[in-house]
Amino acid sequence: MATTKGGGKTWGGRFRQQTHALVDAYTLSLPVDRRMWREEIAASIAHARMLGRQRIIPRGEANALVRGLRAVGREIEQGKFPWRDDLEDIHTNIEARLSRKLGAVGGKLHTARSRNDQVATDLRLYAMAACDRAMAAATTLQRALLDLAEANRRVVMPGYTHLQRAQPVLLAHHLLAYVEMLDRDLQRFASAGDEADALPLGSGALAGVPYPIDRAGVARELGFSRLCENSLDAVSDRDFAVSFIAAASLCMTHISRLAEEIVLWSSAEFGFLKLPDAFSTGSSIMPQKRNPDVAELARGRTGQVYGSLQSLLTTLKGLPLAYNRDLQEDKRAFFATEDTLLETLTIFAAMVTELTFDEESGRAASTANYALATDYADLLVREGLPFRKAHEVVGKLVQYAEEQGKPFSELTVQEFRRFSKLFPDDAPGLNVDDALRARSAPGGTAPRRVAAQLRKWRRKLDA
Ligand code: ARG
16 A cells, blocks of 8 residues: 555545645644634534434444544643644644544544535634624723713814814714714624624535535524525635625724824824823833824734735635635634734723823814804804805905904904904804804704713613
8 A cells, every 4th residue: 555644634545745844834724723723613513413413423423523522622721732733724633633532433523524614614603703802892992982072071172174173073072973983893893793604514625515414403503593505605705704804994994093183182283182101102212202102003003904804805806616725814814803903992992091181272272273263154144144255254354363363252343343244242252162052953063962972872882
């Protein structure tokens, strides 16, 4: 008999020579897919039970497989599992260990399955749980933002367009904008989880399997609510992973925008907020520095998540059906994304509640640079002037005030009336609270609207 690949390779039968050491190293996925050991054990147990139930293997042997798999799981849990890089991946490692414990019976586990439907099953199980973890972490950040908004419900700040001071807004209104973004992220993670929620196992390598298997029973046991209906699609579909990474990308986009605002607002130029010591970093040369490194790193790592999305999409775009080894790289992209996302959501939730706002400087900045100009135009509109005309009048008024080097509040009524007779007696007295209160249409920054939104989110997030 010719020598075949020794050392326990599951596919060595048809080869005369050992694989090159470089090939073993290059194809190895164990360091990455080890993370799915719980899913691998659970799916294997469900498969073994089904084989016994369907009399594909004797019941007693199925029970032995289940007990053996549980024992292997305990070994991994306790850090006692003898991981073997020469066995490629998590699937082969667990199966080889099982056979070592049970002898020939271990070899029956792989009846009616392939690593192709196995790995797809493991990753889907993992992805469903990852979506739940992402949702929990995003909700925690929502709560932190809501706490911060509630604690600063009277703080006013300039709202910006083009990063130019535009109109005053409540800080709480601004923070709730991020709560809204995160809510859309939650929906996307939920939908990625739904996509993952279909069982590939039972599809075999690509064409289905010639045994009387019970896929529905396996699905039920593993918590899948439906089956993948086409075996070719089942082993080659990674859309759910793309959806997760896409949802994570958008979520990171939102965090990155918040990060950018934290960087800006904590600068001396803005001076709106102070980072807590515990979330600030210093400089090795400039003793006075207090740097927002956490926010900057979140902004920086967002690019890595986008990179994972690009990477997986590119992996998929050229693949003929069905399984191709390229698909092994899906996990690297998926896990790296999950790690960055969860770490970032978690540290932001911790940091955000510790931010302190400088109420004075926010209030002062909110009316500087003629930020109430639109309100003056609206005031003239209320007196019957068409908005376009009112805009022009106030434009001229701004020009005049700038030349005088005065804010609106230091102009006299007479000066106002040079531009329009319609300005009321108390025009110079218009203030930021009037401006906020006026924006009371749904969705606006009026304190009563914001208060209602705070109550709504509190109810929702406490539920
Ligand atoms: N480690 C492989 C992966 O992650 C498992 C499937 C291997 N299948 C195969 N036909 N080589 O994709």
